[in-house]
Amino acid sequence: MTKAGARFPDNFIWGAATAAYQVEGAWAEDGKGESIWDRFAHTPGKIRNGDSGDAASDHYHHWQEDIALMKSIGLKSYRLSLAWSRILPNGRGKVNQAGLDFYNRLIDGLLEAGIQPMVTLFHWDLPQALQDEGGFAARSTAEAFVEYADVATRHLGDRVTRWITHNEPSVFAFVGHSFGQHAPGLKDPYTALRVAHHLLLSHGWSVPVIRANSPAAEVGIAINVNFNQPASPSTYDYHVWQYEFGMWSRWFLDPLYGRQYPPDLVAYAINNHSLPADGLDFVQAGDLQIVAAPTDFLGLNYYTRQLARDQSLPPDQNLPPTVFQAPKNDHDWQEMEDWEVYPDGLFNVLTWLNFEYQPAALYVTENGASWSDGPDETGRVKDARRINFLQRHFEAALRAIQIGVPLKGYYVWSLMDNLEWGHGFSQRFGLIWVDFITKQRILKDSALWYKGVISQNAIPEMPIDP
Ligand code: IFM
Secondary structure (H helix, E strand, O other): OOOOOOEOOOOOEEEEEOOHHHHOOOOOOOOOOOEHHHHHHOOOOOOHHHOOOOOOOOHHHHHHHHHHHHHHHOOOEEEEEOOHHHHOOOOOOOOOHHHHHHHHHHHHHHHHOOOEEEEEEEOOOOEHHHHOOOHHHOHHHHHHHHHHHHHHHHHHOOOOOEEEEEEOHHHHHHHHHOOOOOOOOOOOHHHHHHHHHHHHHHHHHHHHHHHHHOOOOEEEEEEEOOEEEEOOOOHHHHHHHHHHHHHHOHHHHHHHOOOOOOHHHHHHHHHOOOOOOOOOOOOOOOHHHHHOOOOOEEEEEOOOEEEEOOOOOOHHHOOOOOOOOOOOOOOOEOOOOOOEOOHHHHHHHHHHHHHHHOOOOEEEEEEOOOOOOOOOOOOOOOOHHHHHHHHHHHHHHHHHHHOOOOEEEEEEEOOEOOOOHHHHHHOOOOOEEEOOOOOOEEEOHHHHHHHHHHHHOEOOOOOOOO
């Protein structure tokens, strides 16, 4: 158990993260092209309450105020993503200078404020023009990604400290192409696996391009790994866990770290008809060497624990009971349905990644919680649950560092309240509260507490209970 007051390593990077579609707004301004999320959100019934990212948190017009707020918190780094269709409205070809100018101003503003930019190239908002040609299910979109990565890093690479090629490729592939809950809204498991491969391929192809254009920067990818366990000691639940957790983690990490696609999972996918009988027909000779391009860091997005239960068994099967979970109170569970607060899982995942893949360095590129506390009558946002959540997760991260995990930084999700994809504005993850009508911003108590963490480079001495 780490003690409050224990210090993080010198030069530890404390940050906060956002993504373009979730915060920028200005969806059709200054020459920006349509993205698949614009199309999805404008399709009735896709996003809760008919919300959309058309205006989102209006960061596009409030970026100076937002940088001033970041500076007041003392952030060392800000993780943002670029909207591909702001830079290349058709996905490839003609460059939209006005789009690049926005990011030039933003990055210059960050540097003036002493904040290092960490930039994600792809956080799910694919140009619709590329989706019309098949999206990431088509190999040609992986080629277009390399063109985009080249344009972006040629123009911004002299000032960006860290590049992330893709954010959570598994969520983009599966939730968008197999479950239909994210753009582009497809429901085809085979397409999802094609998409996953082309994401990985485009990552590998772009790494040397980014390095050439931005030689001083670090390059990596951000994957989402929650802590997964079989729901009980039964073999049935174990098998479900092996497949489900494997598809969300090993399916991506094994090829990234120089292994093949995991043979047990390939067999599984053939068996359940996600793949044809001849297996990975979309993988061409040499692809896996490209995917395994060495990177400088692995980004981890961690949120919760998930339990794998074999739902196909008849109820009389008498499975052992589910492993212990916290009682369903609003302190131990986020407002996102089924997101348990589970800080030990962060320690477990960090140590597993380090042991299993030995990345050169790790960053927590996202961790945070959704609770909707708003301003009280004095205008103060008392989000004590978020403080408690962050404190316990920072402690878990510090424990991992203390046993040798090369964790170099931590980005809280999110800098500000924003559009939570299909959940619309109903879920608030921000350190900064945003009024989605007036666009007024207020630092939540958690932002002020985080300022103390950053200035002391340590978890402050304070009661852990909110
Ligand atoms: O808001 C998302 C983010 O875009 C990707 N990672 C998870 C966050 C919370 O769901």
